Amino acid sequence: MNAKRLTGLIAATYTPFDAVGQLRLEQTPQMVEHLIAAGVSGLYVCGSTGEGMSLTSAERRLVAESYVQAADGRLPVIIQVGHNSVVEAKQLAAHAQAIGADAVSATCPSYFKVQSAQLLVDCMREIAGGAPNLPFYYYHIPVLTGSSIDIAQFMQLGGQQIPNLVGLKYTDTKLHEFQQCLKLQNERFDVVWGCDEMLLGALASGSTGAIGSTYNIAAPLYHQIIAAFEAGDWNEARALQNQAIEMINAIGTFPFHSAMKAILGMLGYDFGDCRLPQRALTPDEKIRLRELLCQVGFFEGFVTR
Numbered sequence: 001m002n003a004k005r006l007t008g009l010i011a012a013t014y015t016p017f018d019a020v021g022q023l024r025l026e027q028t029p030q031m032v033e034h035l036i037a038a039g040v041s042g043l044y045v046c047g048s049t050g051e052g053m054s055l056t057s058a059e060r061r062l063v064a065e066s067y068v069q070a071a072d073g074r075l076p077v078i079i080q081v082g083h084n085s086v087v088e089a090k091q092l093a094a095h096a097q098a099i100g101a102d103a104v105s106a107t108c109p110s111y112f113k114v115q116s117a118q119l120l121v122d123c124m125r126e127i128a129g130g131a132p133n134l135p136f137y138y139y140h141i142p143v144l145t146g147s148s149i150d151i152a153q154f155m156q157l158g159g160q161q162i163p164n165l166v167g168l169k170y171t172d173t174k175l176h177e178f179q180q181c182l183k184l185q186n187e188r189f190d191v192v193w194g195c196d197e198m199l200l201g202a203l204a205s206g207s208t209g210a211i212g213s214t215y216n217i218a219a220p221l222y223h224q225i226i227a228a229f230e231a232g233d234w235n236e237a238r239a240l241q242n243q244a245i246e247m248i249n250a251i252g253t254f255p256f257h258s259a260m261k262a263i264l265g266m267l268g269y270d271f272g273d274c275r276l277p278q279r280a281l282t283p284d285e286k287i288r289l290r291e292l293l294c295q296v297g298f299f300e301g302f303v304t305r
């Protein structure tokens with residue numbers, strides 16, 4: 001499949017809920033405008049950040065539709081369809097293709113662990129077959145799926161057996177493995193980095209695109225990291241990446257995505273709280289989060305510079 005590569009910062013989007021935890025999709029367009037204005041170059045919908053696994057399939061379809069419609073062809077929209085039911089995931093992939101999404105991505109089933117690289121290929125071939133006209137990205141996130149499959153071996157086999165496999169969302173911290181995946185089969189695959197706190201290391205290892213949650217709130221900071229890297233200004237790049245690390249550490253003092261949703265609220269985007277099994281921040285925690293963000297300079301420019 002001859003697909004354009006994903007480049008730049010791709011926001012792993014949040015799913016807006018109302019006060020009682022139901023979808024509040026009228027919030028989507030405003031968020032998409034904010035992300036486009038911040039220079040984000042793609043949207044990754046219903047992933048870990050978007051609580052895809054905590055939504056019903058009917059809700060996942062609605063969320064996918066709202067982001068595709070709001071993007072209106074201005075930037076690529078990738079829909080994450082991973083599910084413990086491969087059948088369900090395939091149907092979600094077919095839906096993504098039908099509504100005009102630009103790519104499909106999926107995690108592996110994770111309740112029953114996938115036992116071999118070949119079985120993972122079998123699962124992903126099935127799911128990717130639901131959207132045969134779209135590029136497909138496997139979503140490698142072993143910390144959440146518990147997968148122990150060798151990812152390079154999977155890509156080697158998958159490249160032969162899944163016609164629309166174009167790449168990988170690589171959400172692990174093994175830079176050497178990421179680099180190995182980039183190098184496979186004469187740099188055939190679009191391997192997109194998924195760990196915001198290590199963006200600089202990924203750039204040094206050959207990354208040209210990254211998908212992440214904190215690009216929703218601090219894309220300008222990360223753009224500066226990329227610019228400093230491209231200019232060869234390593235001291236500046238490291239200092240900026242340090243700021244991102246401090247910000248992520250502050251957020252990670254609390255349940256991460258609940259804190260991120262609280263920050264979206266502080267920035268004027270009311271996306272509600274995370275659904276169970278994640279918990280909302282208490283009012284006191286929200287005050288503490290704001291203090292920690294102030295200490296790392298968040299409100300002085302991470303969002304807008």
Ligand code: MN9
Pocket residue numbers: 012047048049171194195196197211212213214248
């Ligand atoms: O989509 C995100 N990973 C998870 C990728 O949500 C598990 C990352 O963007 C992280 O939120 C980020 C902070 O740790 O790197």
